Amino acid sequence: MTYQTLTIAIADKVATITLNRPDVRNAFNETTISDITLAFDQLGRDEAVRAIVLAANGPAFCAGADLNWMKKMAGYSHEENNADAMQLAEMLRTIYLCPKPVVAKVQGDCYAGGMGLVAACDIVVAVEEANFCLSEVKLGLIPATISPYVIKAMGEQAARRYFLTAERFTAQQALRIGFTHEVVAAGELDATVAAIVKALVNNSPNAVQQAKVLVRDVAGHPVTDALLADTAERIAHIRASEQGREGVQSFLDKRKPAWLN
Incomplete structure (x- = not known):
């Protein structure tokens, strides 16, 4: 398959899906959502693949929704908004229900919908420099579609704070509340993820x-x-x-x- 917004590599029984829109901090639009949904569906059914890594190119992991996509959504009717949100919901569910274990490799900042991507994964490793933010309420919105996964990942009490304040928090704070499993130096990210993936494929x-x-x-x-x-x-x-x-x-x-x- 050819994807417009992703690259996919398969080696040693591990598939790596890489968000590849670094010019917009890997923000997603309807094309990205379609690409991710299709990639996880296909790789989840590929018997040659035993684990999946979700990574990203550039300094940011994912900035959430693409601004041009948001501008287009501003003119949507209620029905169009609902259909659009359901596509995002289906993408997240496809990651969450993927039969293969999924490791999020967070090399940079992760905001809004990007946190939903990460929360839908099974294991999360982030670099020390990464920041996280559920910024929706600053725009008069709420993190509704991503909420089932983010609340599971960080817990209700943390969600009460960060959903309401839209504060930016560090990777160490994300670790403390359980949103990430490990926080490592940037130079250790590849090795840490490789060790986790090796454990997965050996089982x-x-x-x-x-x-x-x-x-x-x-x-x-x-x-x-x-x-x-x-x-x-x-x-x-x-x-x-x-x-x-x-x-x-x-x-x-x-x-x-x-x-x-």
Whole structure:
């Protein structure tokens, strides 16, 4: 596939999707949204890919919505605005539900809708210099479409502050509230992401996929009889699976599992 706003590279079972509009700080428009949705859908179904890295070219990771796109939206009807927002919502859901683990490689500032992109990923690594901001209320807007993912990532209490104040906060503050998993020096970003990705691709592809679904399905639910039955069924099912049997047997035999061959 040819993408207008992205570059895609696949090597060693890892796909890297790179936002490639550095001249506008990787702000997204309808074309970017379409490109990202299609890329994650296709790579999520590619059996040769075991992990995806979402990266960006230039000094900024993503500045949110493109100004020219926002100017065009200013003249939209309610119905047009709703359809446009649903395209953004579908993009974020496609990332969030992607069967492959997704690592956000945040090399620079991440604002507004860009925070939604990051929050929809599974693992987030950012450089120390990166700043974050949910700037929507400064424009008379709200971070509605990205809110399901951002609130999950930073928690309700942090969202109460940053949704309302539109304050810029540092990568260290993002780490403290749980929005990022790691904050590293710029020179360490590539190596840190590579180490995480290596861990992902060395694990059972089926187990990684099912573990991702497990977190999504169990988080926030009370420990009921139904939940106990569900989790018991999941472990019973995966124990009997091909990769489940192979993983246990290879451990007992002190050899590499077949998925590493």
